[in-house]
Amino acid sequence: MPSLSSVWYTRCPAPTPLSIAHQLGWIDRQFESSAVVVRSIRDSKDPVVRQSHFTHALDYSFRQGGNIPPIWARSGGRETRVIGITSTDEFQAIIALPSSGIKTGAELKGRRLGVPRKPGEKIVDFQRATALKGIVSALSLDNLTHDDVELVYLDSTEANLIERGNAAFLGLKRRYPYGDELLALARGDIDAFFVKGAEGVVLANQIGAVVVSEFGFHPDAKIRINNGTPRPLTVDARFLDEHFDLVTDLVQTIGRVAAWAEANPDNAVRLIANEIGVGEDAIWAANGSHVHKHLTLSLDADQIAAFDHFKSFLLEWGFIPADFNVSAWIDSRPLEAASRRAAA
Template structure:
């Protein structure tokens, strides 16, 4: 049965957006001013959720509660929001593989993954967060590292490390949303040096930086593993999500957004050094850390797709989050995907 043509409402006066400090095409498009330009053609203002002074607004970075909003970044918060009943749609995915590793100190004698058996592995725990995505990220990294060496989480001792909350409105919230955030993994580093744990998980350019700073030994690296079920984590892939109101009432605007973001892939091919500089600026790390964490070809991995293998990987990760009780309810990931705006964007001339 043919679907009815989408109903177009009057355009909103403003839209909201947010992105994680990570290598995403949305981040670069925003820094280049393209996102503002795209919506200004329609007389629509673009307002950053991360820059809002209102903690209730900033909370939408995690729970996606604002209508007329879009987000690209880690996939755990949008999975959690969708599991909790938030009506959102995945309209694109960016797969930019990144450094993921379990690290230790050289003197502890943990040389390879098999040596993790019986060891104490640190897991951050932020009981004040609305979704403890950092704990989920670390746990998935640890489970994957153990799995490729024939081990399970039951073969090691998982040690809780209570960390400062990063939920909107908390005292730690400002550092989580400022351009120059402090490096993560502070609790893990302290526990490692106190002898309370033997190893912990790190990821991304910040993980590369921390590994170098403490002179750590990399026990297992999983970020570039050929099996997507091993390498998938909060940052791989990173979905572009929009709320259902936006997707249903103005799919044309969502298509304009996607077409704008897709320009980044061609731009980055022609300006690889600038692309790395923008990514480093977004995260607050050195350009060398970005190249080490994401590979020298990072500028070639900034496109939006709806690749079925990546959708399947998100479904696998959703199952992991459900198994470990990070999300409240099961749902069908395939039903979450809305391919219409991406298909419409491909029919358009570059903006």
């Protein structure tokens, strides 16, 4: 078996057990015990390396966050495996200004809904896909479809690549979402748009928006499913095949977060807020009072079915190049091995 001196990791600014395990220092310590250095994809100065946050192109790498990029990468032929899933529901809504007169989802009929778009983007336009899925879900609750509204595409040339220290971010870690939509709303070019998560709650609060339709905690999983629900833990197949024990160690380490978060809810929310770059009150508002109880790493049949449903949506709308077998993408062996260790 080839030796391994370093691994790459990345996570999205979202509630994930990987993020918490990283902030607690557990990930570094776990790999240090095997004399392996953990390197951050998002903090790299090399744009090709940073792009792997979306493409999963690097060997010996692991990722947890939004599911659209890993679905897209797998659809394009990148050999990765899902070794765990976290289902943490979050605020999802269509919002409008009070002056629009729109108060209910049914009143969206015939109105203009903004959709962010990055024309010419070489990687998947996950923000456009996220917004469209949210819009489709919201409209379906009132027996409407996208044909009943006008989709207004808001083009942006800003790259998706995450660049730490970018002067344009004014000292913050990243560019927050919904800027293009907010400007279009202020100009009167659109009547409403989709938001989600803690950033969506903060923005809706800031502009005194009307929440026209809210469905992040809807009982039907097919309504809730989007880029952030559920969030997979993925590894490249080479890492898994060549260093199965290290990947099992990783799953076991991340799996410890669930019990820690339940015992330390305030600290868990503080770390989630730090990852996203918002106040802790925004996390409680966006993810609910039991967010600390929804950080379990598992591979339940309903989670896998959720992926399959969302993959079909992405395929139907042309966001991924080819179909693939979601069940074959799942590899439960590391989670099962970690569970056996815990039981022993």
